[in-house]
Amino acid sequence: MAIAESIVRIAGQHANGRQVTKVYLKVGHLRQVVPSALTFGFEIVAQGTPIEGAELALEQIPASGKCRSCGAGSQLPGFPLQCRECGGFDLEIIEGEELYVESLEMEE
Amino acid sequence: MHRTAVKQVVMEGVLDANDALAQSNRERFDNAGNYVVNMMSSPGAGKTALLERTLERLRGKLRLGILEGDVQTTLDADRLARFHVPLVQVNTDPGFGGECHLDANMVRSGLSELPLPEIDVLVIENVGNLVCPAEFKVGEDSRVMVYSVTEGEEKPLKYPLMFRSADLVIVNKVDLLEHLDFDLEQFLGNLDAVNPGVGRILASARTGQGVDEWCSWLERRKG
Numbered sequence: 001m002a003i004a005e006s007i008v009r010i011a012g013q014h015a016n017g018r019q020v021t022k023v024y025l026k027v028g029h030l031r032q033v034v035p036s037a038l039t040f041g042f043e044i045v046a047q048g049t050p051i052e053g054a055e056l057a058l059e060q061i062p063a064s065g066k067c068r069s070c071g072a073g074s075q076l077p078g079f080p081l082q083c084r085e086c087g088g089f090d091l092e093i094i095e096g097e098e099l100y101v102e103s104l105e106m107e108e
Numbered sequence: 109m110h111r112t113a114v115k116q117v118v119m120e121g122v123l124d125a126n127d128a129l130a131q132s133n134r135e136r137f138d139n140a141g142n143y144v145v146n147m148m149s150s151p152g153a154g155k156t157a158l159l160e161r162t163l164e165r166l167r168g169k170l171r172l173g174i175l176e177g178d179v180q181t182t183l184d185a186d187r188l189a190r191f192h193v194p195l196v197q198v199n200t201d202p203g204f205g206g207e208c209h210l211d212a213n214m215v216r217s218g219l220s221e222l223p224l225p226e227i228d229v230l231v232i233e234n235v236g237n238l239v240c241p242a243e244f245k246v247g248e249d250s251r252v253m254v255y256s257v258t259e260g261e262e263k264p265l266k267y268p269l270m271f272r273s274a275d276l277v278i279v280n281k282v283d284l285l286e287h288l289d290f291d292l293e294q295f296l297g298n299l300d301a302v303n304p305g306v307g308r309i310l311a312s313a314r315t316g317q318g319v320d321e322w323c324s325w326l327e328r329r330k331g
Contacts, residue, residue, distance in 0.1 A: 001207075001208075002209070002211065002240065002244070003122055003123075006122045006123065006125065006126070007122055009125075010118065010120050010122065014116060014118050014120075021113065025122075030268070030269070030272075031243075031269065032239055032242065032243070032267065032268070032270075079265060079268055079301050079302050080300075080301035080302065080304070081302075089300075089304040089305075090304070099122045099123060100118075100119060100120060100121045100122060101118045101119070101120050102117070102118060102119060103115055103116060103117045103118050103119075104115070104118055105113055105114070105115050106113070106114050106115075106116060107112070107113055107114075108112060108114055
């Protein structure tokens, strides 16, 4: 719910009074964001703001990382987060931890 | 009036505002010389009981301070009041139905009631919850999870974000192991799957097992 509030606040600041129709959000796979719960919270929090009625377009970003031992890149579909080449567990996360408002669609 | 749809690039992190406040809390802690622990767990894992043992053990050695986060009531703060350490209770219920976590702003609001320069280690006892507290930095130096063996072996896989972000996991209530089907090896394997090699202490706030080890960990961090 606090995340939904934050999204509505960010959208409101950037909209500057214009009616927002769509909010594009990027969410990394390693985040514990449940899309249906976030969408529900977003709709409630948006009520009575210029964001009311806007669609929350949520795009999930798959996780990927780079092995600190062998340097290989791996897709990380689930836990354990493990290098596909050498099996190492010490990975630098490249993608999958995102949580940001990418853009807004508005009427003017 | 004709309306046209326009798209505007924003690229703003949803938690940027919180992270900035956490950073400002952190600077305040650093200036006051505080080592700050964000303690997180499910409800009922034994955070407050562990803190009671900790306060008994470290009395006269480390100056502890406590910031208690709860949705409602001062019950936990009341339990800890007998130790006469700096203590402040932050209730999160003004939020939407009572926020399920502490954020950087709530912590900041509690700091004015604490004599920070007189504190070596500040323990922030977060709201019992395995999900949201992990998302919100509050300005801590480290994150400590208290996990009780009554919660099952699989939770690291179900709530990986919190287990991944922990610097230390205290496995509490191990005195109950003989009465439970809990498979400790399997739990530790699941823990390593999400946070390989993370520090762990087997403990029982009830019997006192592991409390020394935990207190030494705190003393080393501060030292």
